[in-house]
Amino acid sequence: QVQLVESGGGVVQPGRSLRLSCTASGFTFSSFGMNWVRQAPGKELEWVAVIAYDGSQQWYADSVRGRFTISRDNYENTLSLQMNSLRAEDTAVYYCVKSAAGSFDYWGQGTLVTVSS
Amino acid sequence: DVVMTQSPLSLPVTLGQPASISCRSSQSLVYSDGNTYLNWFHQRPGQSPRRLIYKVSNRDSGVPDRFSGSGSGTDFTLKISRVAAEDIGVFYCMQGTHWPPYTFGQGTKLEI
Numbered sequence A: 001q002v003q004l005v006e007s008g009g010g011v012v013q014p015g016r017s018l019r020l021s022c023t024a025s026g027f028t029f030s031s032f033g034m035n036w037v038r039q040a041p042g043k044e045l046e047w048v049a050v051i052a053y054d055g056s057q058q059w060y061a062d063s064v065r066g067r068f069t070i071s072r073d074n075y076e077n078t079l080s081l082q083m084n085s086l087r088a089e090d091t092a093v094y095y096c097v098k099s100a101a102g103s104f105d106y107w108g109q110g111t112l113v114t115v116s117s
Numbered sequence B: 001d002v003v004m005t006q007s008p009l010s011l012p013v014t015l016g017q018p019a020s021i022s023c024r025s026s027q028s029l030v031y032s033d034g035n036t037y038l039n040w041f042h043q044r045p046g047q048s049p050r051r052l053i054y055k056v057s058n059r060d061s062g063v064p065d066r067f068s069g070s071g072s073g074t075d076f077t078l079k080i081s082r083v084a085a086e087d088i089g090v091f092y093c094m095q096g097t098h099w100p101p102y103t104f105g106q107g108t109k110l111e112i
Helices: none
Strands: A001-005 A010-012 A018-025 A034-039 A045-052 A058-060 A068-073 A080-082 A092-100 A103-107 A112-117 B004-007 B010-012 B019-025 B036-043 B050-054 B067-072 B074-081 B089-096 B108-111
Touching: A001 A092, A001 B074, A018 A034, A018 A112, A034 A068, A034 A080, A034 A103, A034 B067, A045 A068, A045 A080, A045 A092, A058 A068, A103 B036, A103 B050, B004 B089, B019 B036, B019 B089, B050 B067, B074 B089
Parallel strands: A010 A112, B010 B108
Antiparallel strands: A001 A018, A018 A080, A034 A045, A034 A092, A045 A058, A068 A080, A092 A103, A092 A112, B004 B019, B019 B074, B036 B050, B036 B089, B067 B074, B089 B108
């Protein structure tokens, strides 16, 4: 079955960097776009970034463009999110999410990122 | 960006009774391929979201048939024919037609 397991969350000071990872299994990773979606405490879901199946294209939410970079390794079946210049408003649970034609069909369990001094 | 507006934001329900959630988009969600990429997700407390419905009315595998989706253009509805205890949580609509960005509704909290 499809599994998406995130890691790398933690507490980080404002302005610092953090890198999240997601290990995928149970499907042909190299055939699907992948996303990061976040959820601030008690708030709604916010899409963050998507990367094409082959890594050739990436798209970002305005709130993170220029600070976050999404990447993937189709040999290791991993998705990453490099987060630089972190702000308090980036505090959230970050989910690794599999794309499916105009939709998101599988979600990981999430990893919590807390940006605080 | 497409704005997704859900109502109500809080929905008190009685077990065994029906419930309905509305989702409206700021522009038509019909894509050039003829499909309408409107999805519904359910998030139980402390859990990740789970997709229930895709392309307006298609239920995911394992989703009880008491859940149904309908609508077209800019107006969509998720209906629960008989609310069960495991339905508590927050329901989100999401559009995948006009991206980036993908956009979600604010969420509707189902309370029993």
